[in-house]
Amino acid sequence: MKPTTLAAIMSALRQPGSGCPWDLKQDHQTLAKYLREEAGETLDALANHVPGDPEKERHLCEELGDLWLQVVFHAQLAQERGAWDICDVERMIVEKLIRRHPHIFGTCDVADADEVLVNWKAIKREEKAELGHDLSPRLMDGIAKALSPLEEAMEIGKRCAKVGFEWPDLEGVLDKVKEEIGELQAEDSPERVEEEFGDVLFSLVQWARKMGVDPDRALRRQMQRFKGRFQKVEDFALGNGGWEAQDLDLLEAVWQKAKQAPE
Numbered sequence: 001m002k003p004t005t006l007a008a009i010m011s012a013l014r015q016p017g018s019g020c021p022w023d024l025k026q027d028h029q030t031l032a033k034y035l036r037e038e039a040g041e042t043l044d045a046l047a048n049h050v051p052g053d054p055e056k057e058r059h060l061c062e063e064l065g066d067l068w069l070q071v072v073f074h075a076q077l078a079q080e081r082g083a084w085d086i087c088d089v090e091r092m093i094v095e096k097l098i099r100r101h102p103h104i105f106g107t108c109d110v111a112d113a114d115e116v117l118v119n120w121k122a123i124k125r126e127e128k129a130e131l132g133h134d135l136s137p138r139l140m141d142g143i144a145k146a147l148s149p150l151e152e153a154m155e156i157g158k159r160c161a162k163v164g165f166e167w168p169d170l171e172g173v174l175d176k177v178k179e180e181i182g183e184l185q186a187e188d189s190p191e192r193v194e195e196e197f198g199d200v201l202f203s204l205v206q207w208a209r210k211m212g213v214d215p216d217r218a219l220r221r222q223m224q225r226f227k228g229r230f231q232k233v234e235d236f237a238l239g240n241g242g243w244e245a246q247d248l249d250l251l252e253a254v255w256q257k258a259k260q261a262p263e
Contacts, residue, residue, distance in 0.1 A: 047220035229258040
């Protein structure tokens with residue numbers, strides 16, 4: 001009988017002698033890059049997602065399945081060495097969610113979502129204290145290394161804002177963006193241009209944070225739009241003598257027409 005659950009399939013793939021040679025070679029570290037890839041593909045599917053669109057819904061569901069496979073694979077490795085299994089993964093997150101939602105599963109009352117976050121952070125501090133962790137780390141400690149540069153810039157801005165190191169209003173951030181662009185335009189050495197370009201990007205991320213925009217998602221969606229529009233330019237060029245037969249003005253006209261077409 002063929003296995004019918006993902007955990008059972010993963011177990012079969014890892015069986016010595018009868019399993020898949022590729023799966024048998026993997027460990028937690030070799031799987032890390034696949035976890036990053038699957039997380040990235042899931043984020044791309046989210047950026048391109050249209051609720052109710054059958055193909056977009058199917059794509060998101062598929063990518064979440066690929067991401068879930070990574071979790072199950074790591075759990076299988078741990079189970080083989082007698083450390084923990086997929087049931088322990090579920091048990092731990094269930095216990096954590098119950099513990100951090102006393103307003104749902106306990107007697108605590110909250111007024112709004114902001115108060116939920118206040119309680120969540122307080123409970124996290126209690127958990128760390130019970131585990132003997134340092135409760136007074138530096139502000140920039142503990143930022144996840146797996147974050148993309150945009151995500152890390154967003155996290156840095158959030159942490160600074162918590163202690164009041166923040167622009168008082170949105171206009172102040174926008175002024176900073178304009179200032180950094182001016183400084184970028186004034187530079188000509190490669191090293192300084194790179195530094196000023198980084199300043200522009202960092203300031204733009206902070207503006208996005210103040211606006212409630214997810215810069216990583218915004219960039220992913222922009223790249224999806226760009227690739228779709230460029231494909232139309234490419235189709236035109238290849239259907240009319242190739243790239244060498246085109247001039248920039250004509251390609252720009254095709255690009256502008258692609259921009260006006262429905263996504």
